[in-house]
Structure formats: C-alpha cells, structure tokens
Amino acid sequence: MRVEPFLAASEQDGTYPRPQLVRDRWAELGGAWEFEFDDADAGRERGWHAGQSLSRRIIVPFPPESEASGIGETGYHRVLWYRRTVTTSEIEATGHADGNTLLLHFGAVDYRADVWVNGLHVVHHEGGHTPFAATVPRPGKGFEIVVRVEDDPLDLGQPRGKQDWAEQRHVVWYDRTSGIWQPVWLESVPGVHITHLAWRPDIITAEVRLAIELSAHPVVGTNARVTLRLGSKLLAEQTLLVSESRTTVVVTVDALRNGQAHEDVLWSPERPTLIDATVELEVPGQERDTIASYFGFRQIGEGAGRFLLNERPYDIRGVLSQGYWPHSHLAAPGPGALRAEVELIRELGFTTVRVHQKIEDPRFLYWTDRLGLLVWEEMPSTYEFSATASARLLAEWTEVIRRDASHPSIAVWVPFNESWGVHHVAKDPAQQSLVRAMYHLTKSLDTSRLVVSNDGWEHTCSDLLTIHDYENDPVQLLASYGTGDAVRGCLDEIAPNGRRMLVGTDEERTRTAARPVVLSEFGGVSIEPSEEGAWGYQLVESHEHLEQHLVSLFAAVRGTETLAGWCYTQLTDTAQETNGLTDEHRVPKIPVERIRAILRGEDHLRVPVDQR
Template sequence: MTTYRTEYPRPLLVRENWINLNGEWDFSFDDSNSGLREKWQADGHQLEQKIQVPFAYQTQLSGIHDPSFHDIVWYKRQFQVPAEWAEKQVILHFGAVDYRAWVYVNGQLAGFHEGGHISFSFDITNYLSGGVETVTVRVEDPSEDETIPRGKQFWIEKSDSIWYTRTTGIWQTVWLEAVDPVHLAKIRFTPDVDHGSVEAEIEVAGNFAGKTAEIVISFKGEVIVKDSIALYEKMVKRTFDLYNRKIFRTGFHHDGWNWTPENPNLFDVKIELKDQGKVLDRTASYFGMRKVHIQNGMVYLNNKPYYQKLVLDQGYWPEGLLTAPSDEDLKKDIELSKEMGFNGCRKHQKVEDPRFLYWADTLGFLVWGECAASASYSEDAVSRLTREWMEIIERDYNHPSIVAWVPLNESWGIPNVKGSKQQQHHSLAMYHLIHSLDTTRLVISNDGWELTATDICAVHNYNHGSQNEMAKYEAFKQSIGKKEELLNSKPARRGIYADGFEHQGEPILLTEFGGIGFKVGEDAGWGYTSAGSVEEFISDYQRVMEAVYSSEILHGYCYTQLTDVEQEINGLLTYDRKPKCELKKIREINDMWHDEMVK
C-alpha cells in the first residue's frame, strides 16, 4: 500500500532526524466504549481493521470509507527507534487529531490533547523499551455535540446544504523526532518593515546555562546576519537590523526584499545551539518582512494600499476530505487560484495544514486564517474555541502569508450576538485576545454581519440574483455601492453591526458573495444562483464582479468559492480540481480592477 504525505510536516522549524509514522495502522471502532475497560492500549490487544494514516476513517484514502457515526476509535502501530537516537529525547508529534486524543506508548499514557485542528506533541523518551515500541491512540469525536469547534462537519450523518462529511481521528501527519535534551523549543520572528529590522525570540528547552545560540540569516543565498547569543535564560530576544547590512548598502532598495504576493521574498534562518563548540541542536526556519495595517479606510500591505482579491477556500478533497492527498495538491490549489488572478484566500472554517501555509509563503498568496466554529453557544464552547485560538497563533505566527485572523463567522456559535451582551463579550474577548497575542495582523470579529469591534467591516451578500432578475441585481449593486447603503443593509436579514456597535472607519470588504452553481458532468447539487453552460457561467461571473468593481467603498473581496465541495457545486473548479471554464477568462475578469479605482 502506498504511504501518503511523506514530506517533512513542520516547515517553520526543520530538523534532519525524524521518522514519518504515516502509513498502515491497526484500527477499531469502539461504539460500546469498552476499550479502556478491556485495556486495548495493552501491547497484546489486536485491533480489528487497518487504516491508512493520516486519513480519517470516513475517507476513501483511509481504506475504510465509512461515513456513519463512530464517536470512539482506536489506532495502533509499532515502530523502532534508531540506535543513534539512544542519547536523544524522542518526541512524538501529531499534526492534528479530531477531537480528543489519549496517546499511549507501550501501554502507558504519554499524554492527552483536546482540540481537533492544531498540532501537539509529547516527549515519549521515558516510555520507550529500547526494542519494538507500540503507540496506541484513543480518540473521542462526539458527532452530535454542537458545542465543539466543528466548522463544516455536520452533526447529522448525511451531509446536506453547506454541511459536509465529518472528520474523526488522525487527519494530519504523525511523526517522531530526535532532539538533544537541550534544544530549540520555539522560534518567533516579528518583522518591523518601518525600521528594516526583525525581532527573533528564541526559547530553549533543557539546561541552557553556559550554552550559546548561533543564528545565521540569509537572503537569496547571501549571509546578511551572523550572531552568537549567550543563553542566560530560557527565552532570549534579539533584534537584527537588516537595512544596514552589506547586501542592502549596494543599492538594493528595501521594497525589493519585503514579502508580497507579487514578490514573496523570504529570509532563510539557521540556528545552532552549542555547548563549548559542540552542536547540540541544528534547525532551519524562515521569515518574511511583511506589514499589514489599516488606514484611511483601506488595507495597507508594506505601507501601500493593497486591494485584496480573495477566494473562499474550504480545503476539502473528494478522496481525503480535510486531508489533502499530497503536498502537491496543497500547492496546486494556490497555483490555480493565482492563475485565476486571485492574490489570496480566506481559509474557511478550517485550520489548514502547515504545508499549505508554507506554499502560500513561498508562492506568494495572502491567507485569512480561520478556525472551525461551534454550532451552539455555551461556556464550554467559549473555552474550547479560546484554547484552540491560542494554539493556532502559537503554531502559525511566523507565516508571512497570514495577514488576518477570523475567530468568528456569521454569528455561528453566537446566534444571539445582535443583542446578547454575553455573546458580544465573547466576540470582543476573541478580538482582544488575538490582538494581545499577535500585534502584526488584522482581526475580524464576526465575518459576515453583526460585527462588534473589528479591523475590517466584512460583509456577506449573495443577493445578486440570476441574470434575468434585473431588479434584484440592481438592488445588490446599490447595496454595496455606497457606504450608507451598505451599512444600513441587511443582506441575510441581519444588521452589519451588533447592537451598540457601529462602523469606525475600518475598511469595508465583501467577504462572501457569488456562489454561482454550475453542474459539470454527473455532479448534482446547488449554488446560490445557477448557470447552464460555460458561456453563461463566465457571463454571470463577470456580471457579479462588475457590480463589485463599481462600488465606491469596497476595498477588496472574497468570492465563493474555489472548488465544489460534496453537494455544493458553486466552485470555480470541480471538487477534483478541474476548471469549469478557461481560467484565463476568470483572470481577465478579476484583472478589471486596477489601482486607480482605490477611493
């Protein structure tokens, strides 16, 4: 059987010594919840089925392909640690497991993690036997619990409307890594475009006393920073002035090394931890010099107004659901989007694989980072979402492609936010929490409507009608054309701002619209409007975009959507990524906008 997803899974902190644990694992459903009582984690217990990790049992690529509810599942496989790892700490990493995971090594509980979308790891050194080792994972994923962050995963067995098949269990790469007891635990880069510098925050695990960290920063192969830092505490910060380095004193203007979608410049970083000259840990990373802020009702990228042409990207694949079949598939989605003239995406209701963010960084593609929402409000839902967001920012802070965070969407999980002070406080808390953790990005408090405090007035409006509904189209065009009309509109019978909140001059973007349904082949499903031919599809896309471009107040958009997903056939591409028309036609329409149209 082919092993999928063999690439190194953590692009922001790369080491050489690692082992990929993807591939065939033993697997069982535990519908009666008897596994713990019967000690399925014990070495001698055999699980009944086989599964291809990292694909959820609901997917084709898992080898099981069962969409029915199974709220408790078990995984097991054996591995051996190389002899040369004998003096190392062995770390077991999980890219993501939905939703709760108990991890056992040789029958002993090594750790627990709750949250279905973010990476986690455990030091398993003390649980190893030195021979053939066994890792067992017990997973709980409550299918009908509407208070866990589930995003588009439906709480009814058969997918319907905007809700899709669930993902249960391991859905991103599992891997082992060997590290010295003294090793780099975290590296965080904060660029300062205005001063041409970057702050590096280095956190070390283990006995750091007397150790040094040697950091080398390169740009396009040329070393521009080389420094040695004496470690007197667990975490050290150092600011490096990049403008005054040799490579930039020879006429190389700083605009040429900032990160943008058009010029995705990256600085390569190598860090070695040393003890009296002996290398204890060697890692590689990167960062981009990128600044995003709002001013004069516009979004600025590196101090210049920047019109965002985004596409809604839900990150589903027919064979793997939330898991891309290959690294190349992640890259291809970005390449196809750019080919159509989009400069970024809103990653909708999903925390995407770090490899997608790596390709966004290297290819030049803006990303609005989002998280799966819960369907209902409760105190438990609040704590679960808050915890996930803290882990999201911890993992993804260094990606220059991410320019905005979207903690809430269309009042999902906060259905009464219009007038409920409690739910408004949750929206405000998420907005301020994220800003307290990340000062480098914009935060949209409740994308779509009923916004509280927010950096972007993000509006959803699908009311453009079909081609023969001229009155509806004209009303749509008028509702997004001028500030007063837009701010007073109720495109989904909900106000743009929650009670007690109003527009404070922040940029206005149309962040969901379109959704033109077009059936290709045997596909069946729905869209917000429909087209019966390629020519009609292109014509309708142009009609809708002309309304957007005629607006006096929009400073960007996010079109729904990149691909069909299950019963939704409103993508620009089919579910298996086949274009529904010549992509250059979409690009020609997207390129109708130009800088002079910025108001």
Template sequence: MTASLPVATQQDGTYPRPQLMRGAWHPLDGQWDFAFRDDPREAPAGVDFDDTIVVPFPPESPASGIGDTGYHLVAWYRRRVTAEDIADAGAAGTGARVMIRFGAVDWAADVWVNGTHLGSHTGGQTPFSIDATDVLDRDGDNELVVRAVDDPHDVAVLRGKQDWLEEPHAIWYHRTTGIWQPVWLEVVPETHVESLAWSSDVPNGSVTLELTLDARPADELDATVELRIAGELLARTNVRLLDRTTEITLHLARQRNGQQYEHLLWNPETPRLIDATITLGRGASEVDAVSSYLGLRSVQATDRRFLLNGRPLYLRSVLAQNYWPESHLAAPDAAALRREVQLILDLGFNAARVHQKAEDPRFLYWADRLGLMIWGETASAYEFSERAIAALTTEWMALVRRDRSHPSIVAWVPLNESWGVQHIASDARQQAFSRSISDLTRSLDGSRPVISNDGWEHAGSDIWTVHDYEADPEILAHRYGSTAAITELFDGFGPAGRRISVGQQDGGQPVMLTEFGGVSYIDQDVEGAWGYSSASDAQDFARRVGGIVGAVRAATPLAGFCYTQLTDTGQETNGLVRADRSPKIPIEDLRRIIAGD
C-alpha cells in the first residue's frame, strides 16, 4: 500500500485534502440533478428535481449552469453513484469503509444515500465526511441526495461578503448557496487515520505529529512515521498507539549542525517542504497508510517586528477576495488556485489576506509550495447574539484544526472590522468575546500571532492592525511615519473614527496597515463601479498607487502592510488587476511599486 502513495509535495493540486492523501479517490464533481425549494424540513421523496447543476459551483454562479442570484432558502442535489465510482475510490478490503467527503456546503447540509438519512453538518466553510458503507450497493447504482439550507436573511450565521440585499452593493457580493467545494469518494480501512496535524520546534530541531484515528485501537496497533526531503531520510520512528489521539515527536539529526540548520527551513524565498508518510500496522500487516507534508519554520510578533524563523521580515500583503465572475467563491478549476497564488507573487507581494473567506485547502497547498504567506481568516456574522457566538466559535475551531499544519499560514484573524461585534467599544460582553475567541485560537495553536479584530478596536491582538483609506500620501506619511504618531494613534481614535484599542495595552506588538489603497480605475463599463478613491487613466492609476504604497513603505514604524485589493470584484473596481486577472498596468510596473524592486 505504501508504495502506491502519492508524494505529497509533488501533487498536482487536484486532491481536495492535500495534507492527508491516500493512493486512490474518486471525484463526484460534475453534473447533478438540482432543485430550489422553500421548506427546510421537506424530505427527498417530495422533491421534483427539475434542473441540473455543475458541482461544485454555487447555483448563483454562471459556471453552475443555474445562474440564479435571487433569494433561495433550500437547494437540493442528487446524483448517481455507481459501482465503478466506488471501485475507483480505493481497495475494498475486509471491513473497508466508503466515505463521502464534502469540502464545504453553505450552510446546513443533510445527506441521504438510497433513501437513508446518514448525517448532517452545519458550517458553510468547513469539511465533513459521511460513512455510507452500510447502505451502499457496491455492485449496483446508488442515489446520493444532499439538502442545503441557507437562509439569506440570517445574520447570525457566518456570511462574510455575501450580500443581504438581493443585488450586490458597496463591498458585498452575490450570495453562495449549497455545495461550493469538491465532493469525493474515498474508501478507507476499518481502522484508519482520521486526521493529523504538524507543528515544529525550530530551536530544538524537532517536529511533532498529532495523529488521530477513527477510534481508540481495540488491539495492538503501531504507527511508523518517516520524514524525507528530496528523497533523503530525515527521521523515522515507530510508536505503539494506545489512544485515539497520539502525539509523536521526531528529532531531525541534520538540525544539530547550527551552521546548516536553515537549509531545511520554510520561508518565502526558499519554501522547502518535508514529505511525510504515516503507516499503521499490526505486526507485519499494514493497516493503513497516508502521505502528508509539512514546513519547518517559526513565527513571532515582538519588539514591533514580525519575525519568521527568528528574523525580522517585512510583510507585503494584498487583500484577496478570491472571487471569480464565472464561479463566485468557488475557483473555476483546481488550476486557478495555483494561478492565483502565482499572480500574487508575480505582483511583488510575499503575503495575502484572503478576506472574509476560509479558502480551499488546495490554495493553501500552492501557498505552501510556492512561498506565499497567508493570514488565515473566516467569514463573519453580522450580529452579536448567542447563536452568532456559537456559530463563529464552532466553525472557527474547525477551520483552525483544518489549516494549522500549513506553513504558509502566519497569522489568524477570527474577527474583522468589528463585524458581529459592532458595539465592542462600549459593550463589555463583545470585548470579552473578542478576547476569548483570540485566546481560544491560541489554545488550539500557540505557534502563530492572533489578530483579535483586524482594523481597529483591539482587545487582545498580537499585532496592532489599522485600516486607513486616506488617498493623500503626505497624510499617510505623517500618520505612520514616526513613533510619536503611532503612540498618539493607540491613545485615541483611528482614521475611521474608531478606537484602535478597547482595553488592550501596548506591549511592543508590531504595527501594520492592513487595509489601505483602494484606488479605482476602470477602462470598461462596470455597473455601480466604485473605489475609495479614483484614477482617471492608467498613468494616473500608477501615480496614485505608487504614491500611497511608497508612503507606507517609507513609514519605518510599520512592520508590514496589506494593500486593497488584488482584483476587481463585482462593483468594487479597486483591484490592481481586473476581474479576469489581467493587470491594469504592466505587471512589472506593479511589482516595482509593491516590492520596491
């Protein structure tokens, strides 16, 4: 089995779960039967599937074949799963389980197979799996049905940039309903690896694997873990598994040489990834085998600087909506995710903040492999309530667990611009929630800085972040160009009329301008086009963007920035590139502005 495992660092970017790979799987994307309905309690038997949809594109998008952007409460999906599909998904050995996996379904999903309800899931950005073994006919045809309930007016769920109005306005876009990330089949052994997570200790030259099985071992079970880079064996260990979750630490002998320890480290210039294989066995019998990868690196935020592997690194970030005209929040195809990462790097950025969206893990794979740092963010709710607290807490925990092994992720952002905590400046409960969601994040992953509320009104941030769409470079230079100006900012109100601190003390955290720019320039008709400021032509666009970015780059108290934004998105025409990803001025000119090359 191990011999057939893919090399995780050399995968082609199509498998939906890039850090936990087996030798076989079968995609269920493509044409499904489809219907919009209004009753969230309706059973499959009463549904007339009167249309077809291309999964995994949301029905609001043209790529889905539906293109209906109106208000819809319920979306129904149905497709046939054949014996050939199941056979392609893996070896059907004794006790093997057939899993139906979903990358993301917005918002609440129920799944039936051959008329039997097998499970439910809530959370529009998080993956889930359904065990269909006991109801599947492995030798014939099967019916898979999915119901997705997503109330477009429910502001307690995580909506992000999905508009509550029927037509997009300001900074909000068309809604996303139902399946919007891949669906696939995977056959797994009865005893199998369910999840894994990697962490690294750079000073001690060690790596720790948190290995979770589907259940506590009923009898003797061992795990063999091997780490390699470019085929070279770095470490191997064998551990007896006595519980469902086991922590396994491997020491990398190469890292004892202090003169060459950096050769294995991950950073944007040399994004080195280490391959891993995990094999479960009973004596000489192999039970399960998976491949994975990791990056060895450390992140700190201290002494007013962001540190990668112990050294200051200036962050040149871009705000990325990762929204496409033809497919909306879903990528047009797997290759588009690599192109997006490469585009950001080509523009001279070394980091990106994927805004109000937990992106497809395959995007994170390309960020890991190509060397793009990522701020891990989530969509926000719009109200502060017990339901909203529960929704954000539950989904955010799942996202941190899903993504914490990606070396490209260098910060966590659970809240943005006080969305869902609109009265945090005066409401002690909302301040408590901001602090607690930040501390919860640190309890799940203590290896990265956490921004408690990106933009303003910080209650427990490891980085001071400010949003400022001032268009005059001289004013920006004055606001951020001196230590005295920064201190004044902490003690008073920010440029949006919001306090930068709501009880947070200045402990030498780095300061970053994490939204600014927003210069609109269009050379074609866009209905409702707008930006935070406007350019008259390409030359004026280059001058304005260059002046703003130049002023920010020259502000020495800042440890980094995040420019708004990567692409034109809907009516927001303030991208550096158009919605089709073509640059508004020559890409080499943009790179000179951003990177200072």
C-alpha cells in the first residue's frame, strides 16, 4: 500500500497506521498468518521460533478470541505463536533499496511479544496497547516472521482494562483481546531517519515547538526543513542544522498574531482546523527522509469552575465509549469503522468521547482530530496493587503519552478509573503515592492538557473533579448537583457508590475540591433484557420509555448551575452490558435526530419514535 508523496497528512484516507508520521512507502502485513496456541509453553523448546510451520490459520490483526480472526476461542490461552512469510512483492511495495533500512512495525500486541526474523530474535516488547518496531536484518527477496505472545489472563498486575480475568465474561468485563490486535506493516526508510515527532503548539506565543528524534547521531551537515501550511496557504518555513539525535525547533506562525483573525487558525470540535506539516531530513550521502504530519493550534485549561477551550468556557457533552465490537473485540473491524464511530458520536450531538479503559487505534484519533471531537484518554487498569503492577503502569503510560501527545483532539489524560488497581487508595499511603506519581508523571510529560488522577471518586490531585453517579431519578440527580451548596455537600460526604470523593493531603483535597465538576459517568439505561445476563444500571420497558427517561435525565444535568459538563454511559451495547444508546452493531435505539435534540435540550425538534 502507498500514500502519494507529499500528501497533506490531514487529508489521508485513514488507512495509514501512524497518521502523524506519514511516509509514502509501506506495506501492510494483515491477513492470513499461521497460528498456534501453546498452552504447555513448549514452543521455544521445540524450536518454533526458528520457523517451524504452525497448524492453524488466523486473520491478523484480529485477536484469537474474536470471530473475525477465524479462531473464536475465548478460553484461557496464555501463550500464542504467529508465523508469516514476507514476499518479494511486499518488500518491493515499500520501495526498499540498497542502503535503506526495512522496518517491521506492530501497532499493538497484547501483552508481551518476542519477534524473530529468519530465526534471529529482533525485538522484545511489553505493553499491550503501544507500538514497537524492529529492523529487518538482511531482508533479501523475502523473509520469515515469527511472533511469540504471552498474555496471562490470571496476571492481575497486567494493565488489562475491561478484559475479563474470569474464563467467561461477566458484569462489566468482556472477552479478552490477546495477541496482535492492531496493524502489522513494513516501511523502508533511509539509514538515518526520523523516528518520532512531537508537536507542542502555543497560541499565546504564536509558536509551535517540534521535537524531532533520529535513529542515529547525525553526521556533519545534516539539516531539517519544516514547512507548515493551512490548506494551500504557506504559514511558515524553517531550516535548521541538526547536530544531535534529539533536537527541537521553534517555528513562529505569524497568522496567530492577528488577534482579530487568529481564531481562523484554531482547532475546536466545531471548527477542526488542522495545520499540515512537511518535515524533511537531509543527511549527506543518503536519500532525503520526507515526512507528512499535522497538528492543531488549541489550548486546554480550566478556570472559574469551567472547562476552557481556547481560553473560553466550553461545556463538555460527552459519551463513554468502550471501543469494542462484537466480532472483533478491541480491534476495529477495519479502518472505515473507526471513522464511522467518530461520525456516529458527532451525529448524536456529543462534543466529547471518553474512551474507557482502552488506548485507541491512532487512526481513530486521526478522525477525532480531523472531524472534530474532544477525547479523554484513559489508561487500562490493573486489578492488583503491587510493585510489578506499578512499574508496568508507569512504563506503559509513558509510552501512551509519547505516542498520542501531538493529537489536538486529546483534552484530558486519565491514569486511573474508580480506584481500579488501587482499591485501598483512601487509606493506603503507598497507593496514594502511586496515583500521585502518575498524575505528576503525566504533567511532566505534557503540560498542555488536564489530568484526572482517578476518575469517579477518591481523587488525590486532579485538574477536574469528576464524579460517577448512576442515580436515575432526575429529581434527585438535579438536587445533588443543581447548586454549589449541593455539590459541596457531596464532596464533604460519601460519594454515590459509598467511597470518599477526596483523599490525600489537605492541600490536595482543597485544591481538587475547587476544580470544575464533571459528572463523568451517569445514565446507563437499558431496555428490559431479552437475554439472560444482559443488564444496565437502570431498566426501562421499551424504546418509548427509554426516550421519555432520557428526556428527563438530560434535562436534569442541563439544569445544574455547577456542572462543567457530563459524560453519558454509554455509546453502544457491549457484550452483556446493554446500556448503550445504540445496539452492539451501532444502530441507534431511537432516531439519531431525537437523541441529538434530547441531549441539547431542543425539545421543539421532536421527532416521532419510528417503528421498531
């Protein structure tokens, strides 16, 4: 597969696996691979890494628990093996030539991966939600890839999100997503090439800082050229001498200096303006490395009890998304499904999505950037507190922020949810220290966004005070959050689920209590289940009753004086959790126009409930 040279990155079609660092030479390696479960963990002893044929077939990048993979086995399988032969034509599709380096990329493999090429071990990676790559040694006219994956379903110190530790899914936990679940692909690059770009725009100084990382120390005479465009308009161009493998360039964008016109350049959900960038690395004696990228100028903040976007109050109208499909689990059915998901959320009237217990495919974030949707990104939890779990969380969360920090749509980082993995955080100083450390680590890596330390309750230090409350009596919900006094009473007492709202030091409690209040989970309404085990937080009898209940529920949260926003649970039915606004196939339970009118309070736009 190829992308046209110098294509504006903001106009790509959503198939490229790494949308903010685009090259025109690559080849996707999805499709049929050889596969084997290794329940006895005997594969290495038997020499499987050296290229022995495996007996089964799997469709990559779908996890073996899913129907889409062709395997569909949801039981316990701790060790998995994959094998594939890369052909001459696939290498040629990357434009590979002598003097260049051929890279083998994995978007995400859950949880621990070892990769061999022609029997030679080339990379080890731990972390089920972040990318990694390896150099292919001597690719020749073809080569063999073998991947061993270890994903222990009983290891509670593994960041796992909502993947069930029990053999059968139950309550709010779902069938597991093991092994390869994001794209595998080849890319040909010059010997010294760009490995990472990090954009840090600043609308106040009218500048963008670009951090560039190279694969090796550059030789004398190496230059980098950065060109910024808004559509066909040239915004800025700058060339610098590169003398280190990590360098930063500051580019001034004069279009932001006009205070009466600068909003034409700013990114928001209503006007998702993206700045296209070309970054060219010129190294003496080798071909030029040309990258297409993009970013957005926008500012995230909080003040006077409100969430701020580009220095102005912005009401959060959010929806919780599990990012889970019935036939492919955490892996999207295809690139088009990621765009369709963003389009659906926007069509329903939401401005924000809280991606729950999942690090989404970067191509999803491309569409939130391009189409305009704010994102809360949340680290998948462990289910125990231990030194091992802490080390894994810190390492993988660092990789997550490194991967995604340049996406303008991401507004809020969420390291913990509902004290999962730190279930004694109210009393245990060690667990408080971990939550505090994750908050400050996040701030050290990215100062441009808000951080919620522990979404829902038992906050230490947070930039937003988020509350989970599944009270479905609209009168009681309005009474709880309708006034400042009511909210302060909630903070001083026990949270809706029986936990404390604030923990930690007096200084942390005081600071967090003064932050904007967001009802970041509420609703969870399900129509009376027709299948055993299906459930929701509140049951109603029919589609008509669902509509009536949503009218009252959204009227209550809109009627508060104090909330900076809210996030409804949830977008889609997911496995046995049937409290979505749509079913598991993304079909709305009441008309899209009606849902949009309800959450916006536009009662004059009533749409009759159609025939079900």
